[in-house]
Amino acid sequence: MNETPAPAGPRRVREPGVLRLGSRSFAVTDFAVMAIVNRTPDSFYAPGKTWDHTAALEYVDEAIAAGAHIVDIGGVPAHPGDEVAAAEEIRRTAPFIAAVRSAHPDLVISIDTWRHEVGREACAAGADLVNDSWGGWDKELVTAAAEFGAGYVCTHVGNQPPRTRPFRVTYQDVVAEVLTWTLSLAQRALDAGVEPARILIDPAHDFGKNTWHSLEITRRLDEMVATGWPVLVSVSDKDFIGETLDSADPEERLTGTLAAMSICAWQGARVFRVHSIPEAVETLKTVAAVRGDISPERVVRGEA
Amino acid sequence: MITAVGLCPWPPVLVRELTGTDPVLPELRHACAKLVDALISTAPEVIFVVGPGPGTRTWAADSHLDLSLFAPLRRTSASSLPTPLGIGSYLLDQAQYEGRRVLQAVSTLASVGTCAGLGHRLATASDRIALLAMGDGSARRSLKAPGYLDTRARPFDATVIEALESADFRALERVSADLARDLMASGRIAWQTIAGALRSVPATVEVLYKDDPFGVLYFAGLYRPAGAVGPEA
Numbered sequence: 001m002n003e004t005p006a007p008a009g010p011r012r013v014r015e016p017g018v019l020r021l022g023s024r025s026f027a028v029t030d031f032a033v034m035a036i037v038n039r040t041p042d043s044f045y046a047p048g049k050t051w052d053h054t055a056a057l058e059y060v061d062e063a064i065a066a067g068a069h070i071v072d073i074g075g076v077p078a079h080p081g082d083e084v085a086a087a088e089e090i091r092r093t094a095p096f097i098a099a100v101r102s103a104h105p106d107l108v109i110s111i112d113t114w115r116h117e118v119g120r121e122a123c124a125a126g127a128d129l130v131n132d133s134w135g136g137w138d139k140e141l142v143t144a145a146a147e148f149g150a151g152y153v154c155t156h157v158g159n160q161p162p163r164t165r166p167f168r169v170t171y172q173d174v175v176a177e178v179l180t181w182t183l184s185l186a187q188r189a190l191d192a193g194v195e196p197a198r199i200l201i202d203p204a205h206d207f208g209k210n211t212w213h214s215l216e217i218t219r220r221l222d223e224m225v226a227t228g229w230p231v232l233v234s235v236s237d238k239d240f241i242g243e244t245l246d247s248a249d250p251e252e253r254l255t256g257t258l259a260a261m262s263i264c265a266w267q268g269a270r271v272f273r274v275h276s277i278p279e280a281v282e283t284l285k286t287v288a289a290v291r292g293d294i295s296p297e298r299v300v301r302g303e304a
Numbered sequence: 305m306i307t308a309v310g311l312c313p314w315p316p317v318l319v320r321e322l323t324g325t326d327p328v329l330p331e332l333r334h335a336c337a338k339l340v341d342a343l344i345s346t347a348p349e350v351i352f353v354v355g356p357g358p359g360t361r362t363w364a365a366d367s368h369l370d371l372s373l374f375a376p377l378r379r380t381s382a383s384s385l386p387t388p389l390g391i392g393s394y395l396l397d398q399a400q401y402e403g404r405r406v407l408q409a410v411s412t413l414a415s416v417g418t419c420a421g422l423g424h425r426l427a428t429a430s431d432r433i434a435l436l437a438m439g440d441g442s443a444r445r446s447l448k449a450p451g452y453l454d455t456r457a458r459p460f461d462a463t464v465i466e467a468l469e470s471a472d473f474r475a476l477e478r479v480s481a482d483l484a485r486d487l488m489a490s491g492r493i494a495w496q497t498i499a500g501a502l503r504s505v506p507a508t509v510e511v512l513y514k515d516d517p518f519g520v521l522y523f524a525g526l527y528r529p530a531g532a533v534g535p536e537a
Contacts, residue, residue, distance in 0.1 A: 080452035167443055167450040167488065168316055168387055170373035212322075212375035246326065 011179060013186075014228040019270060020197040021070065021151050022108040022128035026230075029293040031265060031284040034070040034110065034273040035063035036236070039092040040077050040084075053096060060100055064107060067281035072131055072273055073097055073122070074112030078207075080163050086117045094121040101126030110153075114162045116140035123148035131155075134162040135204070136185050142192045151198030153232055154185035158208025166208050174213045175220045178203045179227065186229055200271060202232040205260075206240050214240035218260055225268035234273035235260040236280075258283045266291070306427045306501050306529055307346035307434050310339045311468065311494055313513070313522035314355065314391040314438045322374050335513035335524045340399045340436065342526050348434035350404040351396065352426055355388025355438030356493040357409025360418070365405050369394050385409075388438035388490065396436070410493045412485070416477050419493055423500025437498050439491025441465075441521025449519020451488040460487050461521045464495065468525055471509050473499035491523070498527070506530040 019026040026032050037059060041051045050056040060071055075092035076084045084092075097109055110129035111122035114137045119130050123144065130145040135157035145152040156178040158169060171177050182201040189199050203224060205214040217224075224231045235241065241256035242248060254276055261272055261280065265287040274280040288294040317328050318336060327333070343351060369390025371378035385393065389407045396405060410419060426433050441461040444451035451457075460483060467475035476499040484492035506529070513524035 080447075165450045165452070170384075170387065171376075172373065172384070174376060210374060211324075212377070216376040243324070 011183065011223075012226060012228050013183060014196070016228045016230075018197055019200070019230045020195065021110075023106055024069065024108055026069075026270065028270075029288070029291070030270065031288060032069040032271045033067060033277060033280050033284065034072050034232070034271055035060070035068035035277055036273060036275050037063075037071055037073045038077070039073060039075045039096055042077055042081060053099070056096060057099060057103065060104070060107075063277050064104065066277035068277050070108040070110055070129070070271070071100065072110040072112050073100070073127075074131075074133075075118070076113070076163070078133065078163065080165065086115050089113065089115065089118050090121045093118065094125040097122055097125040097127050110151075114138055114141065116144045119144040119150075120148070123150050129153065129198070132185075133157075133204070133207075134160075135181065135207075136188070137162055142185075142189050142194065146189070146193035149195070151200065152189045152194045153200045153202050154182045154189060154229075155202045155204045155207070156181040157204055160208040166206075166210060169208055169210060169213070171209075171213060174209060174216055175203075175223050178217060179223065182224070182229075183227060199229060200232045201227065201229045202234065205233065205235050206238045209240075211240040211243040214238070215244070218263055221264050221269060222267040230271065231264075231269040232271040232273065233261070233264045233269045235264065236272075236274040236276070254279060262287050305429070305432060306505065307348045307432050308343050308529070309435045309437065309498050309501055309507070309527040310343050311437050311439065311491070311498060311523060311525040311527075312336055312339055312392065312395070313440050313524060314388045314490070315440065315518075315520065315522065316374050316387065316391070317518075318391055319369070319371065319374075319394060321371055321378060329517065332513055332515075332522055332524070336395055337399060339512050339524050339526055340395045340401070342528075343434040343436060344399060344401050344403075346434055346528075347432065348403070349432045350406060351401065351434045351436055352406045352408055353389050353392035353396070353436045353438065354408045354410060354422065354494065354497050355386065355392060356412045356490050357386035357389065358411070359409065360411045360414055361409055363389060363407040363409060365407060367393065367407060368397070392436050392438050410497065412490075412493065413481075414493065416479075416481070416496045419496035420477060420500030420503070423497040424503065427501045427503075427505065435498070435501055437494035439489075439494030441489050441491055441516075441523060443488035443490075443520040445516050445521060446519035449516075451519075453519075454487055456483070457487050457489075460484075460489065464489075464491070465514065465521075465523065468495070468523060469509060469511060471502065471507050471527065473503050489521075502527055502529070 075089040111127040114134035129151040237250040370384040442457035444454035
């Protein structure tokens, strides 16, 4: 069982501030959309859609045109499967990152990996952000991020090794556990020399968590926001939405995804990792308008 | 003396409150209820619930499974037990068992000698004892299994099933703890405790459930010592 001796109550560790990624800046109330680009032949979503180099580059163009601010490139699926060695993972990602960087000089590019060797090659090729999606499993990855001046995502995966599924997992308090872990990774990132404005925290829905746990972290996302670190959430097409709606096909989970995203956005999450860009952009824009952070596009009705 | 032994799966999906609107596996729930009812019907003076835990120790008999460990909204004031004992205790409660119970965790590192020794002690005690042993086969039986696919899982489980179905307790004592751990088979503790309890007691076997709908082998089996008699009138 995962236990935590965390104190109860909100834990503000810093004042919320501008999030810097690459050459871009995101204000506290900005919502940033991160487009997922899986450089794998077997990701669960639209298998192989972005495996072909040219198709993947076109997908990046479309994502940017649709409003994505960040592109998250990964070479290994999160689910178990045939091993992908570091060299192959680098082959799938680094040249592609270089091509994307060359085509889009100001785009924020993130590398989704747990390995320091891959992180280094990706940053050398132009990545601005290290999305350490397995929670600091390789302790040298954060060092690589710092060395290249890249940002770093502090993720909670409940102590699972990479590419494993949760098995009868329990938490005394999943949110407290997530906070303890991500805050400790954030401190490690600071100590390694990552710029404070380039650090994010991510509760990682479904990683080492069952559906009930993922719903709880969504319900209590405000506790992560209250720390002052920018929060990244990745809820798109996840199994907890599938189990909530009894929707076995990951491609049929858009409405649930947008609902969960809205709840996270309402509570103050700042970066959203998604498959369906236009829908995510519209959803976040609506939430921003309800929050009063942006204006509606055009108001005439009742005012004519 | 042992009045009966039940080998019982312990997936959290057994608990109806944890599966959402869909009951998920009512057949397994029914088989486990039948197993527990059968144990209770042998009129034991005490039911020992035995299962793997972080250490070898007993837990207070009134401890219960804390559902909020799995489903945070299910807030309870229950103390937390290792899940195998929690599920066993839950099943006894569902059967409305109000007699004595002992909740015995056995360390996952315990040797076959420790497990079989425990089983033997229960068998030679003067109390009428029913043993509810909590354990599952490998959780690595398929691509979609929680532990993904390990091609050793099915042959391993097949050997165990053969031993369980033929009441071959010596074979159960030979199951490798290391291999069981690699294959995420929590049942090693239960199988070897049962082996110790029934080693020199001929017993009839009834298989109530044997399937792997989620890539984890669930096996529910009831052992009645041959010629076991009821309580003194």
